[in-house]
Amino acid sequence: MSEELKLFCEDADEQLSFMENALIEMQENGVDDESIGALFRAMHTIKGTAGMFGFDSVVGFTHIAENLLSEVREGKIKLKEEMIDLFFKSKDHAQKLIDLAVEDKELDEDTKKTDDELQKILKSMMPDAKPTEPSEVIIQDEESGDEGGEEELWHISFRLKPHFFSSGMDILSIISFFSILGEVKHLLFVDSDIPDINSINPTEAYIGYEVLFSTDAPYAEIEEIFEFVIDDIELHIFKADDEDMLEALIESCDDKDGFRDRLVSSGFENVIALQKEPLKLEDKIEKTDEKQEESQKIESQKTEKTVSVKKKASPKSFSLRVDSSKIDQLINQISEMVIANAKVTRRADVLDDNELDESATILSDMLEEIRTGVMNIRMVQVGDSFNKFKRIVHDVAKKVDKEIDFEIIGGETELDKMVVEKISDPLMHMLRNSIDHGIEMPSEREALGKSPKGHVSLKTYPDAGTIVIEISDDGKGLPKEKILEKAIANGLINENNNLSDKDIYNLIFAAGLSTAESVSDISGRGVGMDVVKRNIESLRGTVEIDSKPGEGSLFTIRLPLTLAIIDGFLTQSGDTKYIIPLEMIQECIELDDHYRKEMDGNEFINLRDSMLPLLDVRTYFKEEKTQSKRENVVVVRYGDYKIGMMVDELFGEFQTVIKPLGEVFRNVPGISGGTILGSGEIALIFDIPKLMEHKIREIN
Amino acid sequence: MIIEKDELTIYEVESLYQELLGEFESDLVSIDMKNVNKIDMSIIQLFVSLQKSCKESSKKFELKNLNQEVLDILKKSACEFLTGGDHE
Numbered sequence: 001m002s003e004e005l006k007l008f009c010e011d012a013d014e015q016l017s018f019m020e021n022a023l024i025e026m027q028e029n030g031v032d033d034e035s036i037g038a039l040f041r042a043m044h045t046i047k048g049t050a051g052m053f054g055f056d057s058v059v060g061f062t063h064i065a066e067n068l069l070s071e072v073r074e075g076k077i078k079l080k081e082e083m084i085d086l087f088f089k090s091k092d093h094a095q096k097l098i099d100l101a102v103e104d105k106e107l108d109e110d111t112k113k114t115d116d117e118l119q120k121i122l123k124s125m126m127p128d129a130k131p132t133e134p135s136e137v138i139i140q141d142e143e144s145g146d147e148g149g150e151e152e153l154w155h156i157s158f159r160l161k162p163h164f165f166s167s168g169m170d171i172l173s174i175i176s177f178f179s180i181l182g183e184v185k186h187l188l189f190v191d192s193d194i195p196d197i198n199s200i201n202p203t204e205a206y207i208g209y210e211v212l213f214s215t216d217a218p219y220a221e222i223e224e225i226f227e228f229v230i231d232d233i234e235l236h237i238f239k240a241d242d243e244d245m246l247e248a249l250i251e252s253c254d255d256k257d258g259f260r261d262r263l264v265s266s267g268f269e270n271v272i273a274l275q276k277e278p279l280k281l282e283d284k285i286e287k288t289d290e291k292q293e294e295s296q297k298i299e300s301q302k303t304e305k306t307v308s309v310k311k312k313a314s315p316k317s318f319s320l321r322v323d324s325s326k327i328d329q330l331i332n333q334i335s336e337m338v339i340a341n342a343k344v345t346r347r348a349d350v351l352d353d354n355e356l357d358e359s360a361t362i363l364s365d366m367l368e369e370i371r372t373g374v375m376n377i378r379m380v381q382v383g384d385s386f387n388k389f390k391r392i393v394h395d396v397a398k399k400v401d402k403e404i405d406f407e408i409i410g411g412e413t414e415l416d417k418m419v420v421e422k423i424s425d426p427l428m429h430m431l432r433n434s435i436d437h438g439i440e441m442p443s444e445r446e447a448l449g450k451s452p453k454g455h456v457s458l459k460t461y462p463d464a465g466t467i468v469i470e471i472s473d474d475g476k477g478l479p480k481e482k483i484l485e486k487a488i489a490n491g492l493i494n495e496n497n498n499l500s501d502k503d504i505y506n507l508i509f510a511a512g513l514s515t516a517e518s519v520s521d522i523s524g525r526g527v528g529m530d531v532v533k534r535n536i537e538s539l540r541g542t543v544e545i546d547s548k549p550g551e552g553s554l555f556t557i558r559l560p561l562t563l564a565i566i567d568g569f570l571t572q573s574g575d576t577k578y579i580i581p582l583e584m585i586q587e588c589i590e591l592d593d594h595y596r597k598e599m600d601g602n603e604f605i606n607l608r609d610s611m612l613p614l615l616d617v618r619t620y621f622k623e624e625k626t627q628s629k630r631e632n633v634v635v636v637r638y639g640d641y642k643i644g645m646m647v648d649e650l651f652g653e654f655q656t657v658i659k660p661l662g663e664v665f666r667n668v669p670g671i672s673g674g675t676i677l678g679s680g681e682i683a684l685i686f687d688i689p690k691l692m693e694h695k696i697r698e699i700n
Numbered sequence: 701m702i703i704e705k706d707e708l709t710i711y712e713v714e715s716l717y718q719e720l721l722g723e724f725e726s727d728l729v730s731i732d733m734k735n736v737n738k739i740d741m742s743i744i745q746l747f748v749s750l751q752k753s754c755k756e757s758s759k760k761f762e763l764k765n766l767n768q769e770v771l772d773i774l775k776k777s778a779c780e781f782l783t784g785g786d787h788e
Contacts, residue, residue: 160741165710165713165741165742166710170740170741171741171777172740172741172773172776172777175776175777176776187778188778189777189778189779191745191748191752194745194748194749194752195749196749196752196753196756197720197721197724197749197750197752197753198721198724198753200717200745200746200749202713202714202716202717202742202745202746203710203713203714203742205741205742205745206745207741207745207748209778
């Protein structure tokens with residue numbers, strides 16, 4: 001796919017997402033001008049950009065939707081609830097048309113049918129639509145054209161400004177767009193300003209076009225063809241029979257006669273007609289004075305047009321679209337700089353050079369700031385992406401005849417864009433499960449004394465260096481007995497198991513385990529929750545389940561804030577250096593004789609009147625014994641749990657570039673990656689959630 | 701001169717220009733486009749300049765072995781005259 005096409009797809013996705021969010025907003029809070037404007041802009045922009053690529057089906061459909069939205073925007077039509085549904089369908093259909101156009105595929109029968117039906121409905125809602133049967137509407141449209149307006153002949157003249165080619169726009173796309181709005185009667189390539197081969201600057205533009213164009217579209221719509229290049233061309237649009245404007249145009253050329261002759265020989269009938277009616281001498285004298293005015297008129301019209309287009313295009317905030325691979329590259333380079341700086345810091349230590357040490361510290365601080373800045377570029381508010389779930393919940397609920405009150409909390413929480421994209425499918429699956437299996441039917445809920453409307457929420461918040469996403473419902477809860485039965489039947493566990501409730505609930509993440517009594521097209525095929533868990537784990541995240549019979553279920557997903565560099569805390573156990581993610585650390589304490597005495601051979605200490613389980617890193621990873629006089633405990637928290645990691649040495653904060661460990665070490669329990677220290681040594685990064693899970697299982 | 705590139709756009713226009721300057725030294729400026737599948741307006745403009753210059757210097761200009769994609773682009777841009785050899 002070409003770069004331009006990729007950009008088109010991204011832009012169209014964004015516009016359709018704005019449209020969907022606006023529709024959801026209107027569904028929830030009623031119709032408002034801003035949302036109507038967003039709908040119009042989405043259809044208008046997609047129409048314009050699709051035209052550049054010659055995607056006629058997309059242009060045709062969005063043009064009709066745009067027309068209706070234009071009437072709504074101008075207050076000629078009131079946007080009613082059934083129209084919101086229609087625009088939801090139009091949005092989906094536009095997406096389908098775009099997908100087919102981008103893949104260079106013809107419309108299939110179903111899409112054609114939907115296209116016809118939606119176009120008929122959209123047109124029938126226009127204020128001037130006649131109350132006819134749908135089939136009659138089509139016949140009438142075919143006969144009278146889209147708008148039913150009078151065909152008119154326009155003369156369009158444009159010259160590319162010297163910098164045009166560097167704008168990235170292809171004038172051929174603009175020319176292609178003409179055939180969508182009407183018929184190009186004559187097209188003349190104006191090459192008179194092109195210098196000879198020895199004088200030309202090949203990157204500058206010297207050309208232009210004269211177009212005789214027949215269309216029923218109004219002036220404003222013709223002008224819109226040039227919306228994206230308005231600053232890069234000199235444009236004149238006027239009715240072909242406007243002799244004064246035509247004269248003024250010809251007069252503005254250096255080689256008037258040559259230009260006139262070329263227009264005539266190219267068949268521009270308006271110029272031919274002008275020649276047949278030579279002006280009388282006295283008229284010519286008058287016209288000469290007027291010409292000055294006319295060219296000023298053209299100039300001032302042009303300026304006005306430019307200003308008005310600029311006004312329209314002025315966005316609320318400035319944003320820049322950057323290929324994400326460029327940011328990844330930048331992060332990788334910063335990662336390497338962090339490692340190089342660690343080497344400098346170490347060298348300063350070895351040499352006992354205070355000045356070098358100070359410079360390395362300054363560099364380190366600056367690198368941290370750059371790193372944070374670059375990471376922030378990747379961060380997006382989850383709400384923008386999560387809003388689409390409202391639509392999914394709405395559709396699924398409708399399909400299963402349930403009423404759902406869906407709430408998104410903490411949409412302003414920021415998360416790495418890549419993580420947001422990758423978590424989207426698992427969340428969608430879990431939400432569908434909650435609605436399909438979790439929430440009871442309205443009658444059932446009423447019989448249980450619950451509100452007939454089920455409540456599902458998607459809550460996001462930051463916690464100890466992680467982002468937590470909770471999906472909760474007030475449905476019937478997970479069927480513990482059924483899960484157990486099924487797991488035993490599938491041979492996942494044996495009958496004499498001693499599993500806790502949480503362990504039982506976690507069995508739903510095993511492959512092929514579905515307790516759904518009926519398989520629907522929404523969920524219940526037993527292929528999903530295992531994939532959900534795998535997807536979350538691939539993002540170095542975890543998922544937990546809590547459920548209460550009759551009260552509902554809570555799925556808690558924890559995700560790391562970033563995937564590339566973290567603030568770590570460097571420790572040592574035995575001969576190996578280990579990194580603990582800094583944000584998870586609560587405190588460090590020395591394991592002195594007082595604590596040792598209290599432990600009395602157990603792996604617990606009493607920390608300010610609460611029991612803290614300890615994980616001896618040296619024992620867990622089978623490290624050699626060291627002669628270290630001091631032993632330390634690093635208290636870490638993850639979710640609701642705390643444990644103390646027993647380590648030998650504490651070195652302090654360390655900017656940690658996460659490097660994968662490769663195939664052989666990928667599945668070492670308790671280790672999530674590695675990093676390179678300034679000395680060139682490797683330090684291993686603890687997988688705290690996994691270590692905690694191990695410890696809790698051991699205690700249980 | 702045979703163009704080896706598959707696409708000729710604004711990204712290639714400067715290097716093509718240098719090649720064409722060299723080609724312009726000879727009496728017959730012949731450009732074989734058999735490998736080219738796409739051109740943009742900056743390239744068309746360059747060819748028009750070359751065609752005009754050839755005419756002024758009484759040199760022969762020809763753009764040959766144009767494939768259908770390129771012919772379509774020339775048609776769409778109203779520059780089919782480039783296929784006819786010398787500039788009118």
